Amino acid sequence: MARVRMADVAAAAGVSTATVSMVLSGAGSDRISPQTQERVRAAAEAVGYKLDSVARSLRTQKTRMIGLISDNVATTPFAGRMLAGANDVAREHGYLVVLVNTDGYQEQERQAVDALSGQRVEAMVYARMWHRVVTPPAGLPADTVFLDCRPADGGWPAVVPDDREGGAAATRELVAAGHRRIAYVDAPVDDEVVASGLRYAGYRQVLAEAGIAFDAALHVRGVTDAWGGRVAAEVLLDLPAERRPTAIFCFNDRMAMGAYTVAHRRGLVVPDDLSIVGYDDQQLIAAELDPPLTTVALPHYEMGRWAMEVALGVREADRTDPLLMDCPMILRASVGPPPTPVGT
Amino acid sequence: MARVRMADVAAAAGVSTATVSMVLSGAGSDRISPQTQERVRAAAEAVGYKLDSVARSLRTQKTRMIGLISDNVATTPFAGRMLAGANDVAREHGYLVVLVNTDGYQEQERQAVDALSGQRVEAMVYARMWHRVVTPPAGLPADTVFLDCRPADGGWPAVVPDDREGGAAATRELVAAGHRRIAYVDAPVDDEVVASGLRYAGYRQVLAEAGIAFDAALHVRGVTDAWGGRVAAEVLLDLPAERRPTAIFCFNDRMAMGAYTVAHRRGLVVPDDLSIVGYDDQQLIAAELDPPLTTVALPHYEMGRWAMEVALGVREADRTDPLLMDCPMILRASVGPPPTPVGT
DNA sequence: TCGCGATGGTTAATCGTTTAAATCGGGGAG
DNA sequence: CTCCCCGATTTAAACGATTAACCATCGCGA
Numbered sequence: 001m002a003r004v005r006m007a008d009v010a011a012a013a014g015v016s017t018a019t020v021s022m023v024l025s026g027a028g029s030d031r032i033s034p035q036t037q038e039r040v041r042a043a044a045e046a047v048g049y050k051l052d053s054v055a056r057s058l059r060t061q062k063t064r065m066i067g068l069i070s071d072n073v074a075t076t077p078f079a080g081r082m083l084a085g086a087n088d089v090a091r092e093h094g095y096l097v098v099l100v101n102t103d104g105y106q107e108q109e110r111q112a113v114d115a116l117s118g119q120r121v122e123a124m125v126y127a128r129m130w131h132r133v134v135t136p137p138a139g140l141p142a143d144t145v146f147l148d149c150r151p152a153d154g155g156w157p158a159v160v161p162d163d164r165e166g167g168a169a170a171t172r173e174l175v176a177a178g179h180r181r182i183a184y185v186d187a188p189v190d191d192e193v194v195a196s197g198l199r200y201a202g203y204r205q206v207l208a209e210a211g212i213a214f215d216a217a218l219h220v221r222g223v224t225d226a227w228g229g230r231v232a233a234e235v236l237l238d239l240p241a242e243r244r245p246t247a248i249f250c251f252n253d254r255m256a257m258g259a260y261t262v263a264h265r266r267g268l269v270v271p272d273d274l275s276i277v278g279y280d281d282q283q284l285i286a287a288e289l290d291p292p293l294t295t296v297a298l299p300h301y302e303m304g305r306w307a308m309e310v311a312l313g314v315r316e317a318d319r320t321d322p323l324l325m326d327c328p329m330i331l332r333a334s335v336g337p338p339p340t341p342v343g344t
Numbered sequence: 345m346a347r348v349r350m351a352d353v354a355a356a357a358g359v360s361t362a363t364v365s366m367v368l369s370g371a372g373s374d375r376i377s378p379q380t381q382e383r384v385r386a387a388a389e390a391v392g393y394k395l396d397s398v399a400r401s402l403r404t405q406k407t408r409m410i411g412l413i414s415d416n417v418a419t420t421p422f423a424g425r426m427l428a429g430a431n432d433v434a435r436e437h438g439y440l441v442v443l444v445n446t447d448g449y450q451e452q453e454r455q456a457v458d459a460l461s462g463q464r465v466e467a468m469v470y471a472r473m474w475h476r477v478v479t480p481p482a483g484l485p486a487d488t489v490f491l492d493c494r495p496a497d498g499g500w501p502a503v504v505p506d507d508r509e510g511g512a513a514a515t516r517e518l519v520a521a522g523h524r525r526i527a528y529v530d531a532p533v534d535d536e537v538v539a540s541g542l543r544y545a546g547y548r549q550v551l552a553e554a555g556i557a558f559d560a561a562l563h564v565r566g567v568t569d570a571w572g573g574r575v576a577a578e579v580l581l582d583l584p585a586e587r588r589p590t591a592i593f594c595f596n597d598r599m600a601m602g603a604y605t606v607a608h609r610r611g612l613v614v615p616d617d618l619s620i621v622g623y624d625d626q627q628l629i630a631a632e633l634d635p636p637l638t639t640v641a642l643p644h645y646e647m648g649r650w651a652m653e654v655a656l657g658v659r660e661a662d663r664t665d666p667l668l669m670d671c672p673m674i675l676r677a678s679v680g681p682p683p684t685p686v687g688t
Numbered sequence: 689t690c691g692c693g694a695t696g697g698t699t700a701a702t703c704g705t706t707t708a709a710a711t712c713g714g715g716g717a718g
Numbered sequence: 719c720t721c722c723c724c725g726a727t728t729t730a731a732a733c734g735a736t737t738a739a740c741c742a743t744c745g746c747g748a
Binding site for chain 1: 735736737
């Protein structure tokens with residue numbers, strides 16, 4: 001039971017393969033009479049013909065495949081959303097995506113680039129799970145799009161979250177609720193992870209705009225998990241009453257989760273006694289916390305779509321400055337007005 | 345700057361393309377003299393030759409690509425672990441994986457199957473994010489492996505978590521700690537989601553083995569998120585003291601999170617007053633809860649590896665019964681002995 | 689009657705490899 | 719000195735589509 005080829009269809013329909021090709025691919029089918037078209041289609045159906053994309057690819061030099069290199073598809077739900085966005089766009093345009101997970105190893109990245117270009121993918125998407133500036137692997141083709149990361153020296157289209165504005169929005173939310181003593185629980189210093197600095201910049205900017213003096217004691221750092229958030233929150237809440245924050249903006253939802261824990265332990269109720277804002281909108285945390293966490297969402301799905309769209313050439317993109325994708329505020333129930341100040 | 349082909353290498357080395365092919369692919373290279381081999385390799389390097397896999401695939405009828413159809417890569421961290429496992433194995437054997445996300449739509453599944461077989465993938469993996477029994481999409485090739493799901497009528501290799509034994513292990517853990525009144529917070533009834541029934545069976549079995557009479561009041565169901573867990577836990581803890589459970593086994597970690605919330609609100613401390621065991625080992629929840637949650641891990645990475653191994657033919661598999669993959673207990677801090685019984 | 693433009697196909701080259709079969713020079717056996 | 723074989727390489731035929739170039743037929747106007 002050998003594969004049925006175009007020649008078999010041609011034989012069955014009593015025409016040449018050229019004709020079959022034209023009617024089945026649609027190209028130049030205006031040159032073939034409707035009766036013949038019908039006959040060919042019927043024959044194809046009858047013999048169970050399926051196009052061989054490999055052969056077509058060889059001839060046309062188009063594979064309708066896009067390579068997607070990802071550093072870490074395993075441990076974050078973010079990955080999935082980016083993949084989903086990229087995949088949806090690819091499907092909408094009849095493309096397939098070839099995924100390679102590299103765990104961030106340079107050697108694997110190089111191999112991936114080689115394997116993918118050998119497979120003649122038409123473009124590539126180079127994705128990172130955390131907003132970073134990266135040095136592109138050697139041999140990366142020109143038609144590559146950077147997703148959730150930015151090449152150190154530019155030259156490629158890239159899309160990253162607008163973390164500065166996100167940090168600003170979160171802080172603004174707190175200011176709007178009436179808070180004046182707003183802490184920022186930051187990530188550890190890491191040159192590659194740029195989100196931290198950007199969100200901090202947004203935080204400072206809004207503080208300044210609101211005429212709130214920056215208090216260095218309210219900017220603390222910790223490991224970016226619940227435990228780190230716990231430690232940081234302890235430090236903040238140990239501050240003397242008049243310097244203590246009434247609101248905490250956390251680098252991510254996991255740290256916010258830690259802050260919740262500390263609040264509970266101290267008998268503080270969120271948001272009455274303490275307002276908390278997170279970042280990331282991790283479904284498994286933010287929505288499930290008690291009370292549900294107000295946070296800033298990372299536009300992973302949208303970034304995935306955007307990247308694939310420029311990879312497919314259906315969207316133009318700048319090659320020097322990355323696109324900053326909006327990070328929407330997700331309003332839930334962890335922000336309220338500050339507790340009534342003493343003496344009011 | 346056209347692509348450099350084998351013919352270019354051949355010209356540069358002063359040999360025929362057949363020779364180049366043989367030395368570069370390694371096949372029959374024992375028939376080519378070492379000097380020539382060296383010369384060819386040098387020439388290839390010099391002109392920057394890269395193999396065109398499309399052409400090779402057409403000729404050899406082997407693409408070294410595996411199709412992976414997934415129903416939902418976006419919203420669960422599980423997806424990533426399966427993908428990572430599958431990807432690692434593929435890479436180890438020099439294969440590439442073509443990913444298609446279908447969101448579970450039948451129509452998209454059929455299209456995916458068509459697109460992938462058109463692309464001549466050598467095998468497929470059909471993955472679901474939740475342990476299910478499924479009816480395979482039409483046209484699914486014989487060399488497909490089912491991952492985290494099982495075809496309704498068998499006939500294909502499949503791997504699923506051993507949920508029965510997982511449920512048993514969780515319950516056993518609680519029994520071993522001394523509990524006699526152990527509740528099971530179950531998922532809603534859903535014929536396709538088989539994990540629920542299996543874990544329940546394991547729970548019942550261990551109860552029986554331990555000589556503990558089953559109390560129907562301790563088997564409650566709820567939506568599988570924190571809110572559902574909350575509601576269920578309320579019901580359980582509202583039971584009169586002598587019927588109230590001292591331990592709760594939850595269908596998943598999110599529900600366990602809800603149980604934590606209720607415990608906190610009632611001033612019960614975990615695990616002193618109430619022991620809790622979850623399921624899934626969701627990194628973002630289980631490890632971050634206070635106290636860290638004892639739970640049962642789902643072997644997604646291992647299942648992904650297994651599926652890809654049989655897809656590549658490097659491992660034999662039964663086509664009638666699915667492989668049951670072990671679900672390891674993750675011991676953390678949410679289980680302790682029951683509170684001292686009244687009158688002891 | 690002839691020429692010409694549509695109309696509706698067909699022929700054959702091509703994409704870049706792989707590989708079975710043919711070739712070719714040289715050395716050893718008879 | 720032949721003949722045969724062997725090792726090293728080349729020739730050429732696939733693989734299954736696409737597509738530029740070509741061709742046959744028909745109808746119609748001059």
